[in-house]
Amino acid sequence: MTRLVVFAWGNPSRGDDALGPEFLQRAEVMAPPAPHDVEFVTDFQLQPEHCTDLAGRDLALFVDASREAPAPFAFGAVAPARDRTFTSHAMSPGALLAAYGEAFGQPPPPAFVLAIRGERFELGAPMGATTREHLRQAVAFYERLLADIGAEAWRSAVRTNPDPA
Amino acid sequence: MTRAGETAAHPENLRRVVIDPVSRVEGHGKVTLLLDADNRVRQARLHIVEFRGFEKFVQGRPYWEVPVLVQRLCGICPVSHHLAASKAMDMIVGATELTPTADKMRRLLHFGQILQSHALHFFYLAAPDLLFGFDAAVAKRNIVAVAAAHPGLAKQGVLLRKYGQEVIRVTSGKRVHGSCAIPGGVNKHLSAEERDYLLADVDRAVLWSHEAVALIKRMYGERKDFHNGFGYFRSAYLGLVRGDGALDFYHGGLRARTADGDTIFDHVDYATYWDHIFEVTRTWSYMKFPYLRALGPEAGWYRVGPLARINNCAFIPTPLADAERVAFREFDHGSATHANLAYHWTRMIEMLHAAEGIRDLLADPDLLGNDLVVTGTRALRGVGVIEAPRGTLIHHYRINEDEQIVRANLIVSTTHNNEAMNEAVRQVAMQYLDGNEVTEPLLNHIEVAIRAYDPCLSCATHALGQMPLEVELVDAAGRRVDVLRRDSDGTVSHPAAHDR
Numbered sequence: 001m002t003r004l005v006v007f008a009w010g011n012p013s014r015g016d017d018a019l020g021p022e023f024l025q026r027a028e029v030m031a032p033p034a035p036h037d038v039e040f041v042t043d044f045q046l047q048p049e050h051c052t053d054l055a056g057r058d059l060a061l062f063v064d065a066s067r068e069a070p071a072p073f074a075f076g077a078v079a080p081a082r083d084r085t086f087t088s089h090a091m092s093p094g095a096l097l098a099a100y101g102e103a104f105g106q107p108p109p110p111a112f113v114l115a116i117r118g119e120r121f122e123l124g125a126p127m128g129a130t131t132r133e134h135l136r137q138a139v140a141f142y143e144r145l146l147a148d149i150g151a152e153a154w155r156s157a158v159r160t161n162p163d164p165a
Numbered sequence: 166m167t168r169a170g171e172t173a174a175h176p177e178n179l180r181r182v183v184i185d186p187v188s189r190v191e192g193h194g195k196v197t198l199l200l201d202a203d204n205r206v207r208q209a210r211l212h213i214v215e216f217r218g219f220e221k222f223v224q225g226r227p228y229w230e231v232p233v234l235v236q237r238l239c240g241i242c243p244v245s246h247h248l249a250a251s252k253a254m255d256m257i258v259g260a261t262e263l264t265p266t267a268d269k270m271r272r273l274l275h276f277g278q279i280l281q282s283h284a285l286h287f288f289y290l291a292a293p294d295l296l297f298g299f300d301a302a303v304a305k306r307n308i309v310a311v312a313a314a315h316p317g318l319a320k321q322g323v324l325l326r327k328y329g330q331e332v333i334r335v336t337s338g339k340r341v342h343g344s345c346a347i348p349g350g351v352n353k354h355l356s357a358e359e360r361d362y363l364l365a366d367v368d369r370a371v372l373w374s375h376e377a378v379a380l381i382k383r384m385y386g387e388r389k390d391f392h393n394g395f396g397y398f399r400s401a402y403l404g405l406v407r408g409d410g411a412l413d414f415y416h417g418g419l420r421a422r423t424a425d426g427d428t429i430f431d432h433v434d435y436a437t438y439w440d441h442i443f444e445v446t447r448t449w450s451y452m453k454f455p456y457l458r459a460l461g462p463e464a465g466w467y468r469v470g471p472l473a474r475i476n477n478c479a480f481i482p483t484p485l486a487d488a489e490r491v492a493f494r495e496f497d498h499g500s501a502t503h504a505n506l507a508y509h510w511t512r513m514i515e516m517l518h519a520a521e522g523i524r525d526l527l528a529d530p531d532l533l534g535n536d537l538v539v540t541g542t543r544a545l546r547g548v549g550v551i552e553a554p555r556g557t558l559i560h561h562y563r564i565n566e567d568e569q570i571v572r573a574n575l576i577v578s579t580t581h582n583n584e585a586m587n588e589a590v591r592q593v594a595m596q597y598l599d600g601n602e603v604t605e606p607l608l609n610h611i612e613v614a615i616r617a618y619d620p621c622l623s624c625a626t627h628a629l630g631q632m633p634l635e636v637e638l639v640d641a642a643g644r645r646v647d648v649l650r651r652d653s654d655g656t657v658s659h660p661a662a663h664d665r
Contacts, residue, residue, distance in 0.1 A: 011237055013222070013237035014237070044243065047285065049323055099323070123222055123237075
């Protein structure tokens with residue numbers, strides 16, 4: 001049994017920043033194959049206390065909007081990183097993994113990032129049509145990840161420049 | 166309002182040093198230092214992008230949606246906006262006095278917000294600077310080094326923050342985007358199980374908060390003269406106080422005092438804030454500059470937030486925090502009471518008060534009551550004011566007969582502190598950059614001064630891969646003569662000239 005935690009974050013009222021929460025809404029209704037367990041965590045931003053959500057988990061997935069990811073999305077492994085976001089209100093996934101290690105004295109679970117390409121982030125703006133298509137493809141990709149949950153299987157699924165699904 | 170050091174006599178002969186964005190400050194800010202040919206600071210300005218587009222965002226929306234809607238303004242302090250907007254909507258629905266359950270549920274929510282916000286700022290943003298000094302390498306000025314030097318501190322920071330977030334989750338029903346407050350009251354009370362769940366860890370939260378006060382007090386005292394003098398200036402202070410003068414984060418009258426402690430106004434009904442506070446604009450900043458009308462635009466700027474609240478209140482209505490307030494005020498004959506870095510100390514005193522306040526409220530049976538909402542005579546205008554973690558937060562709305570928002574005005578804590586942050590930048594720049602080359606440690610001194618105010622700069626947007634820090638030198642002709650870039654992974658580089 002693999003206990004997976006999925007972090008999906010962003011501001012639903014800031015255009016494509018809604019990608020994380022919108023992804024989560026769709027992912028929550030997908031049942032993982034037995035006996036695996038999935039927990040979902042959403043917020044405006046990744047913050048230090050989220051490292052407590054890593055406790056007791058075998059695998060972590062971080063889902064966020066990205067201005068830099070290739071369209072429609074990128075998927076890759078992420079390692080603990082003591083970057084400058086360590087001392088910011090908004091942490092990176094790598095910084096959160098490092099915070100977990102420092103706070104709890106044990107290595108964090110294997111972790112992956114699903115970065116979905118976004119373009120517009122203005123307050124009050126709706127999500128763009130192209131971004132919605134990126135979201136659709138990212139959710140379809142996640143559904144395929146669910147079919148084989150585990151760090152080894154996911155490493156073989158890494159794609160930083162995916163073809164359109 | 167022009168001040169010494171803000172505007173140079175001949176800016177065309179100056180070079181510019183730009184820091185963009187300010188690291189470890191929410192959102193994106195930019196510091197511009199105009200240097201003369203000898204590297205002497207002649208101008209210092211902090212540019213901040215404010216909540217642009219907010220009025221359009223809420224215009225036409227029904228008033229009852231606003232308390233939920235405004236949470237999406239800011240990813241850092243959604244609870245503060247939620248509560249301030251709810252208080253404004255109380256006025257619109259004619260709810261002049263809430264039920265005890267509604268009042269205490271909102272206060273519990275607010276204490277949770279103060280606790281988690283102050284814990285994050287101290288343990289993750291301030292402690293690395295204070296423990297290791299501002300000239301220390303970036304690699305050392307972070308929570309990892311704090312954890313190595315003070316085992317357990319990092320975990321305490323995480324768990325204190327987590328406890329505050331749990332208070333918010335239990336009180337508002339959801340971890341994020343919750344909705345406890347509604348116009349005229351609240352939509353839920355606490356169950357006995359929820360109360361007991363929060364009670365289980367509250368003593369630990371009080372203990373760790375008390376230890377955090379002791380830590381900052383010790384750190385501050387070890388370099389007393391340096392901490393007192395860092396970008397030092399005096400100012401007036403503004404904030405809410407209770408009817409008896411006590412510290413009150415949630416409700417009260419407005420009090421303003423001079424740097425000497427003389428009263429400018431006291432117990433002012435915040436619905437009339439416009440009679441006492443005015444805002445001006447300046448060509449070089451999107452953010453307005455508020456001032457006290459009684460003192461005028463030149464001398465009327467002031468500070469808000471932890472230092473202002475601790476200086477303004479007569480006492481704190483919880484015993485441990487009040488004892489620490491007295492100790493702070495008496496420290497070295499009052500030498501810390503105007504210091505920029507005393508914001509960190511007073512922030513921890515407030516965190517202790519929040520923890521004690523949560524403990525007191527959880528013992529109050531009113532939290533379990535069922536009388537949640539009141540209504541009264543409808544009004545077309547509503548003003549809500551709270552003391553948010555960073556300072557006084559004002560929400561002001563007008564609605565039409567169709568109950569839609571037609572106008573909104575917000576004065577957020579960071580706006581109140583706008584002039585003060587500029588003054589801090591000016592003082593530190595004049596103190597540390599005159600005659601020096603621009604180096605990373607020197608630039609960090611400026612960032613440290615700004616961080617003391619914990620400014621929240623239009624912070625709700627983010628995406629992976631964005632947090633560069635760039636320093637550029639621009640000559641009088643507008644040509645960039647040097648660029649220093651620090652990426653989110655800490656890599657520092659000088660981009661090649663042809664890339665500039």
